[in-house]
Amino acid sequence: MTVFFQQLINGLSLGSIYALIALGYTMVYGIIKLINFAHGDIYMLGAYFGFLAITYLHVGFFPAILISMALCAILGVVIERIAYKPLRNATRIAALITAIGVSYFLEAGTQQVMGTSVRAFPQVLNNQVFNIAGLRITEQQIYIFVTTIVLMLILQFIVKKTKIGRAMRAVSTDSDAARLMGINVDATISITFAIGSALAGAAGVLVGIYYSSINPLMGMLPGIKAFIAAVFGGIGIIPGAMFGGFFIGICEAIVSGYGGSLFKDAVVYIILIVILVIKPAGLLGKNVKEKV
Amino acid sequence: MLEIKNLNVYYGVIHALKDVTMCVNEGEIVALIGANGAGKTTLLHTISGLIRPSQGEILFLGKNIVKAKTRNIVEAGITQVPEGRRTFSGLSVYENLLMGAYLRKDKAQIKEDLEKVYERFPILKERSSQDASTLSGGEQQMLAMGRALMAKPKILLLDEPSMGLAPILVKEIFKIIEDIHAQGTTVLLVEQNARMALSIADRAYVLETGKIALSGTGEELSNSEEIQKAYLGG
Numbered sequence A: 001m002t003v004f005f006q007q008l009i010n011g012l013s014l015g016s017i018y019a020l021i022a023l024g025y026t027m028v029y030g031i032i033k034l035i036n037f038a039h040g041d042i043y044m045l046g047a048y049f050g051f052l053a054i055t056y057l058h059v060g061f062f063p064a065i066l067i068s069m070a071l072c073a074i075l076g077v078v079i080e081r082i083a084y085k086p087l088r089n090a091t092r093i094a095a096l097i098t099a100i101g102v103s104y105f106l107e108a109g110t111q112q113v114m115g116t117s118v119r120a121f122p123q124v125l126n127n128q129v130f131n132i133a134g135l136r137i138t139e140q141q142i143y144i145f146v147t148t149i150v151l152m153l154i155l156q157f158i159v160k161k162t163k164i165g166r167a168m169r170a171v172s173t174d175s176d177a178a179r180l181m182g183i184n185v186d187a188t189i190s191i192t193f194a195i196g197s198a199l200a201g202a203a204g205v206l207v208g209i210y211y212s213s214i215n216p217l218m219g220m221l222p223g224i225k226a227f228i229a230a231v232f233g234g235i236g237i238i239p240g241a242m243f244g245g246f247f248i249g250i251c252e253a254i255v256s257g258y259g260g261s262l263f264k265d266a267v268v269y270i271i272l273i274v275i276l277v278i279k280p281a282g283l284l285g286k287n288v289k290e291k292v
Numbered sequence B: 001m002l003e004i005k006n007l008n009v010y011y012g013v014i015h016a017l018k019d020v021t022m023c024v025n026e027g028e029i030v031a032l033i034g035a036n037g038a039g040k041t042t043l044l045h046t047i048s049g050l051i052r053p054s055q056g057e058i059l060f061l062g063k064n065i066v067k068a069k070t071r072n073i074v075e076a077g078i079t080q081v082p083e084g085r086r087t088f089s090g091l092s093v094y095e096n097l098l099m100g101a102y103l104r105k106d107k108a109q110i111k112e113d114l115e116k117v118y119e120r121f122p123i124l125k126e127r128s129s130q131d132a133s134t135l136s137g138g139e140q141q142m143l144a145m146g147r148a149l150m151a152k153p154k155i156l157l158l159d160e161p162s163m164g165l166a167p168i169l170v171k172e173i174f175k176i177i178e179d180i181h182a183q184g185t186t187v188l189l190v191e192q193n194a195r196m197a198l199s200i201a202d203r204a205y206v207l208e209t210g211k212i213a214l215s216g217t218g219e220e221l222s223n224s225e226e227i228q229k230a231y232l233g234g
Helices: A002-032 A039-057 A061-087 A092-114 A139-161 A163-173 A175-180 A185-211 A220-233 A238-278 B040-047 B070-076 B093-100 B107-120 B122-126 B137-149 B167-182 B194-200 B218-223 B225-231
Strands: A129-132 A135-138 B002-011 B014-024 B029-033 B055-060 B078-081 B155-159 B186-191 B203-208 B211-217
Touching (some): A002 A135, A002 A185, A002 A220, A039 A092, A039 A185, A039 A220, A061 A092, A135 A139, A139 A163, A163 A175, A163 A185, A163 B093, A175 B070, A220 A238, B002 B040, B014 B029, B014 B211, B029 B040, B029 B167, B029 B194, B040 B078, B040 B155, B040 B186, B070 B078, B078 B137, B093 B107, B107 B137, B122 B137, B137 B167, B167 B194, B186 B194, B194 B218, B194 B225, B203 B218, B218 B225
Parallel strands (some): B029 B186, B078 B155
Antiparallel strands (some): B002 B055, B203 B211
16 A cells, blocks of 8 residues: 555656646647647756756756746747747648647757757755655655646636636637637737746756756657646646646556556556547536537 | 728638628617628628728728727727627636626726626626526527627627527517617617518618618618518518
């Protein structure tokens, strides 16, 4: 049983990171129905921004996260304006292929600028270990989990309680009707990209601290898993992405904990297949019917 | 108040509006009737700036708004209640109403107008915290109209407000339109239900395959043989 609870704790850290990335996928999908396959690479760049901030500006944990979030937000908006906005009225497949192109561009660009080698992420947190009831909890894990929860609360507040959050929800349900209310749809989409990318940036820094190494291709697998988490919870649904992220992270950790490290990725895909068969709209998704 | 001159709109090669010229004077209810696909919604979308015409002018209070952005058109005082109501599901009734006032900054006044909307549509107050998608069709139409009123429009564009509603509700909606008009809002009403539309309209235009085929006062058109045959079922 100790193994189970220990892996539950480890899974919460991993799940936090997946959940933060999944939120960006789900928000962007919610508002422009695009699976932004470059999102995992924004997370990777978030890790690099954090790495550069800590190494060259000698900042601590919180400033590094904030710098990385700000830069990723800008990057997300720029990518949307350059790559996706011209395709707003194109077929969805065209935008999807463009997203894959952006993904390769970011990966290759980072390899070009930063080199292809793995880099050690500087340790900005003490790695103190707490032993509670036979369970091992590191200070890093606490930071990761608490930061994630705080970011999620802020996000929920923005989406549920603010004017811009209402605009985001209005645009995601009906962009033409939103335009008729006077909402600046393009600006609202930009803000959505900014917020989603900022969350990925935070995840990048957190993962750098957790695994203490980063590389230009590190975004691929977590990107796909976070995408699965978003689909699992119901794509376009914010609480679904949070739940999906934690669920996938915990499953992965538990499978690893019981000696299944080699199968942990397979298990994630199996979960996806099962959920798609049983509930295609995702766990929290509902099939919306039009009322007459 | 609203003057449309020689408006031409194309969808690719389809010539959707052909030299449409019409006007709505301040304080009027003007009806625009016509069959499915005649171009009625296209005309409203063009007025609201969702579609760009290839030619023509739209003057609102003397200013050409043909190239203006939708949000500036809304700000100027033209609000549309779109066809099919298009309320925001996932947002509560209250939040939907707030979206109508999106461009306004006068918080106290917004609150007052919200109360007025609740007064006009008591059912919306009752359901203010419910998700808009849980409302019935008639309630959604009221919500869409309430939402538009929250923008404090000078002119209200209504696109098929009676669509899909039971006859008793249609009567109620039309009564509300007359009420809104009586309180000083100019109305441009697009309808397939020609009989109802003509009964409340000061003037009306008939749109046929993108062209204005006829125009006149509501009464004139109601009595015209052509209209009776084509739109009033005998």
